[in-house]
Each structure stands twice: as structure tokens, then as C-alpha cells.
Amino acid sequence: MRDKHYLMVPGPTPVPPAVAAAISRPVIGHRTEDFARINQQITEKLQKIFQTQNDIFVFTNSGTGALEAAVANTVSPGDTVLSLITGNFGERFAKIARAYGAKVIEVNFEWGRDVDLKVVETKLAEHPEVKVVLATQNETSTGVTNDIAGIGALVAKTPALLLVDGVSGAGAIEIKVDQWGVDLLCTASQKALMLPPGLSMLSVSDKAWKVVENNRSPRFYFSLPAQKKAYKKWNTAYTPAVSLFFGLDATLDLILEEGLDNVYARHALLAKAVRSAVRSLGLKLLAEDRCASNALTGVWVPEGTDVDGLRKIIKQQYGVTFAGGQGILKGKIFRIAHMGFADKMDVIIAVSALEMALAQAGCSVELGAGIRAAQEVFLGRAE
Ligand SMILES: *Cc1c(COP(=O)(O)O)cnc(C)c1O
Secondary structure, three states: OOOOOEEOOOOOOOOOHHHHHHHOOOOOOOOOHHHHHHHHHHHHHHHHHHOOOOEEEEEOOOHHHHHHHHHHHHOOOOOEEEEEEOOHHHHHHHHHHHHOOOEEEEEEOOEOEOOOHHHHHHHHHHOOOEEEEEEEOEEOOOOEEOOHHHHHHHHHOOOOEEEEEOOOOOOOOOOOHHHHOOOEEEEEOOOOOOOOOOOEEEEEOHHHHHHHHHOOOOOOOOOHHHHHHHHOOOOOOOOOOHHHHHHHHHHHHHHHHHOHHHHHHHHHHHHHHHHHHHHHOOOOEOOOHHHEOOOEEEEEOOOOOOHHHHHHHHHHHHOEEOEEOOHHHOOOEEEEEOOOOOOHHHHHHHHHHHHHHHHHOOOOOOOOHHHHHHHHHHOOOOO
16 A cells, blocks of 8 residues: 555654644744744753753754764864764764864774773873764664763763764653763754654753854854854744744653653663564574664674565565665665654564565565564563
């Protein structure tokens, strides 16, 4: 059936009906009291979700724009940047820093593993000149969550700023910006925040503001001082995507009404069910349980199986979209997202489609084994 889709890629993700309805409200002018009221509410709600008192700005662009804004405002040409890379998005953050003239010290961890804190400690001790540390909360290319609290504790002992890419983590996996010492948190609308693409959010600590104000990199659209000035009146420096701001206000209500702890527990449960199902089907997971993401799961395809062929069956015959691998994992894995507007039956649908497609692709598979494993997790019968 042509219109029946199950979008299970790590962004964009499905949009809840209440959010879609909010987005379709009549547009209003952005230099108005009505807009200012909404923008103030959005900021206060985001502060609750990011667990911070810091300034937060919403930009009209995709997540990469938030990463670029973070770098443009804190990295001056010639600065030393320590880049903690666990996959494709870690690489992107490093590339942006290089584009702004930083001397980037790249620390590459194996794809599928998380950041090793001992290595971070050693690198920071060896390089006291580091001005900025780049980290990824949830590495979407592998389905690995990094220990931002641990990294933050190490960076806090130095004058360096910690910039965190939380684009696919925010709204799915806990982040405590203030307590963990995250100086700039970058997030975006189209992942666990359940909105269409088009907005990014950035929080800025007091420690960061001192650097931001004196930074020597060119910036215009992404100028944080310009944004700060506009936000004094709860405005934005340039025309915001007004409709998406309506949607953001609505989606933050959904998250806060469900309760942050419940939102994170739901994601953990879905992730556990997916991992259990995948194992029961005899497939291998990319990440160890210890650092496996609650927002998405990376799965190795059985030896000799064509991933794109498998994903094509899943998409064309069952209407379910999984993501493929990125970078060095292209052709080797597929990724199932279970973030944002996702619940138990989404997992059942995904696993069911996977089982059928594996059978059709000629893999040996016991139909129902994955579904049963997921059901046992949901019924609280699994370890
Ligand atoms: C999606 C994503 C981004 C941003 O990508 P855009 O396409 O620019 O929105 C950045 N980092 C991570 C970890 C992501 O998952």
C-alpha cells in the first residue's frame, strides 16, 4: 500500500499528529509579542530538557548548522582542538574545525566502540594548549553513546571548552548540560525531538561566552553575540522558521508531559527489545551493550548478504525504512532507529519486516524468533 510507511531512519523521524497540527497553524509575524512569548516558552522548556540554566538559541537550519555555529564562535584560526571521533559525525565535527583553521588533534576510536576516558585524560595532559574539545553524545553512524559526563569531568579541569554534538541524543538519551560541564550543546529538530528538519538548538555556558565574545573567526548568520542581542527581546536575529517554532513548542510539551525519565526509559526499553530480537535472529550487533545507543541500533548483515538488497525488500514490500551504513561501514551494516515518536509496536513491525526480508534474501532465519524476543522484553520476562 503506497501511503503506509514506517520511517525508522535516524532522522528525519515520524512527527506526532499534535506536532503536525501545531506546524500547520496560520503563520504569524516574528517581530511580534506573540512570537516572543512562544520563543520564551521554548527556551524555558529546552532548559528543562537539557538540564541547564544556560542561554539557548534556536537557529533555522539543519543540525550541521549548530555544529558550525559552535565552532565558528569558539575556535579561532590556529587554535588547537582535540577531536574525539567514534564515527562519521565525529569526523564531520573535526572537518568543520579544520575549515575554521584549527589545528585538529584527532583521536580515533574504533567504529562501534565509545570514547576511552583514559585516552582523553592522557591527550589533555599531553596538550595543555587545547582550547576546545569536540565530542559526540550519540554517534548516529554506529549507534554508540559516549560518556559525556566522564568527558565533561576531565575537560572541566582544564581551560578548554567542551562542544558536544547531541543532535541524535537530545530527547532520547539523558544529557545534563550544567552538571556534566557541556559548554556548547548542539541539537536539531528532526531526530528524537520529533519535528521535521529545519531547526537546530544550541546552548552556551558562561565559560563559553568569554571565548565567544573575543573569537576571531568570521561569522555572520551564526554569530552568537547577534543572536544574544535579539534574544534579549525573545526575538531571533533573522527570520525564523515560524511554523517549526510552533511545532517545537508542541513537541517539547509532549516530552515534558510524558516526563523526561519516562521518555528515556521508553527509549531504553525499545533499544533493549531491538537488541534482543537481533540476537535471537543470529545477527551481530555493532556496539557492545555497555555503550549501545538507546536511540538506534547498528546491525551487521550476515556474511555474503547484500545490505542494500535487504533494505530494498524491507522498504518496497513492507513500507519500512531502515538506514544503511555510513563511511567505512557502508554496505556492511544497517541501522534501525527507535527514537522520538517510537513505541513498542514500531519495534514489532521493524523486527517482523526484518525476519521476512532475511528469509527472502536467502538467509537462514527462524520466523518469529526475533518478535518473540522483543515481546519477552516488553512483558518484562527477559533478563
Ligand atoms: C543528524 C546528525 C547531525 C546533523 O545532520 P544534519 O543533516 O545537518 O541535520 C549531526 N550529528 C549527528 C550525531 C547526527 O545524528
